[in-house]
Amino acid sequence: MSKRLPAMDSLRFLEAGVRHANFTRAAAELGVTPAAVSLRIRDLEAELGVALFRRSGPTVTPTEAGAALAEHVARALGLLRAAVEDCRGAAEPLRVTAVPTFAMRWLTPRLAAYHALPDAVPIRLDVSAELRPAEGFDIAIRTGHGDWPGFEATALMPVEATPMLSPALEARVKLSSPADLAGLPLLPHDGWRRWFQEAGAEVPGLRFYADDYPTHELDAAAAIEGAGVALLSPLLFGALLRDGKLVQPFPHVIRGPAAHHALLQPGEARPAVLRFRGWLQEEAGRPL
Template identity: 35%
Template sequence: MRLPSLNALRAFEAAARLGSLTRAAEELHVTPSAVRHQIRALEEEIGRPLLRRNGSGLMPTEAANGSLGHLRRAFDALADANRSLRHPATAPTLTVSAVPSFVSAWLIPRLEGFQRRFPGVTVQIGTNALPTDFHREGVDLAIRYGLGGYPGLFECRLFSERYFPVCAPYLLDGPTPLAEPGDLARHTLLHSSVLPRSGWPVWRDWLDAAGVLAQVDPDAGTHYTMSMFAYQAAMACQGVALGTTVLSMDMLAAGYLVKPFDMELPTAFGYHIVCPPESRERPLVAAFIEWLLEAAGEACTGVEG
């Protein structure tokens, strides 16, 4: 059986995945009319429509939908074959994207464990807080902080989160001790203004739950665009940060930070492992996911203990 044009198959896969001829054209570095022509030719050769309009976008027909996973795996296999031909002696590579503070505070201190288990694997870590375009960016797996729900992707919750004040040990018994939540009025609040969305851990909610919102200005203090900056300022005795379970766990365990109060609040936000379903089937990606879940379980056991 003669196979359809590879360019036509690639145009169809890109348009179905991205839901747009224009975006598919941008990814393939051709014009939208070229993508339309390739898909029309493929539909004529196959003998059935492959895409249909869905509002302002495109989606695969029911008949075509089942082929997309096979096509993506085939293109991935072709890309792997191309890399093997060009670089036959290179080690297998795993490309991971994650939010910057998570990489700095949690992943890097533990990554050696994966490298010991898989010494021949090259791990490339990139930082990005925005949604990942796995195919365009060449990313195998991402770790995202959010509410969950990533349509069309495999996802697995890595950590749930709670939040609470943290500070340097010196502040507990310093000139203005932190004996009760109301004492925060005499200290600088350190803010992490990364995602100003509902449910994001903020001082206003914690102070309100502690019953001291009328005493402490929830917006005063120093605002940072990256969580780790707030932690670093807290360790330098520059104020009190709002810590979260994952980012603060190692700093608390090492004694660089302490929790002046017992009250913790839950948040719907958490860390999620995300990747295309076909990537999940790759042995190296599956091994990294297994290691992440194992390391997360050990970390949580240490916190609870």
Template identity: 35%
Template sequence: MPSAHSRPPLRSLQVFETAARHGSFTAAGEELGITQSGVSRQVSDLEATLGVALFVRKGARLTVTPTGERLAGQLSDALSRTWSAVADARRSDQVVTLSMLPSVAARWFAPRLGTFLAENPGIDLRITASRHLVDFAAEGVDAAIRYSPSPAHDLEALKLGTETVRPVCSPDYQRTLDLNAPDDLYRATLLCGDIPEDWPAWFRAAGCESPPPPGPRLGDDGAILQAAVERQGVALGRSLLVADDIAAGRLIAPFDISLEASHAYWFVQPKGIPPTLAIESVKAWLADQFTARD
């Protein structure tokens, strides 16, 4: 007699459920990748462990007993939930929620999204664009690209790169106002943002005695650069954000005078939380992208 406390192997329960669902040991073997005799042996061992008959065998004909039907139905539901949980675990391990500034998301990352997807097809990347410093735990964010002088002490950080800042405008705007020397900017509209490198600092670097009056302040770098593309004025462009526009001819840098940015780009993630392989892959990809631009 089998012990009342004997627990059958999970594999034999799966084999039985498959055989009961198909009504055939042969079909069950084909689904599970084992032989018909292997299925029969697993079922026989399960019946011996449980002390009940699960099938009635009459020659080649196979019929599930009432006890077998009840067990198969319960196992079907349990196995379905089990495989669903496994799939969810696999998916969650491949999900990476990455925070970055809206300007970085729109003007640098978005044009490279196709490259990322092609090189990392198994990663479900979710971008959250925000100007505030996210709370990683409260907002469900795994990592971030931060633009700051240095990272916070409670974060693991990798320095991705630095940049320079210089005036940019559309080619049409440059031709219309004949902008060929820094003093020519006195007749231009100067678009202002909120980065530390401002127009007075640039005019000092250019050797001008005093800067002209500032123009409209748009705040977000993405909006400022779009205004420059649309021939609305001259912006102080961060080199990371204007590289694609310059390469495409939408913007030009009329003067070879730039400021070193006081901020750098950092890949940051909370300390004490082991990163998944997907997060490590995202970090490595970003580091490669920043290296490629140098």
């Protein structure tokens, strides 16, 4: 006679605990207390007769058995979400969260092409620099090195940057070599020294603009007004070059190591989510 399966809630607690490797963060996601997660995990271990976590004070580490079971549970939950979506028939909006500049400069201009596809679903776009809790989105687009614990990260394209300035500012100075840019106010960016080095320019010091803006969008706006030279992505801000609002005085572009990534929950199996990630990958691979 086969034994009954553990309660679904117990398996959900296990999956969240392994994904976060922290009962407090798992509890926050599940809407319960850390003590409730710990108790449920202990009951599940007793029911299965297997240790699922190693405990050392407040630190918990999944055992091999716990990690393996959680991986299977994540896949099963993904299949359940896909089955529920199919059962509902009409597609619900896909909850997409993206950082502001990427959302404005890359994603939104392409959504019309996405909605022209026969299997497209409505998009509910959230614009935020902070990563939302896992239950708050279906797919996230974030910039970094791919190390987001608890998520499957798919690299879309490397981060790029090259100097851009207004045509009026360029007309007032003579830029015959990359080193000449060092004589202009540079809008603060961590990549400036790397750009000069890769461009083969030896500069004794850099003169930065007084204001340090929190987004590249604001850097671009300041550059358009002639405040200084901005280090911007030709992928995201290419339209400003084509429209003549900014110019790129030198061809060198720095790339990586950071990249724009699509983040999904582990075991995600809903067709609409996977199709949208595939569409993102295809669009990211298209030439400018």
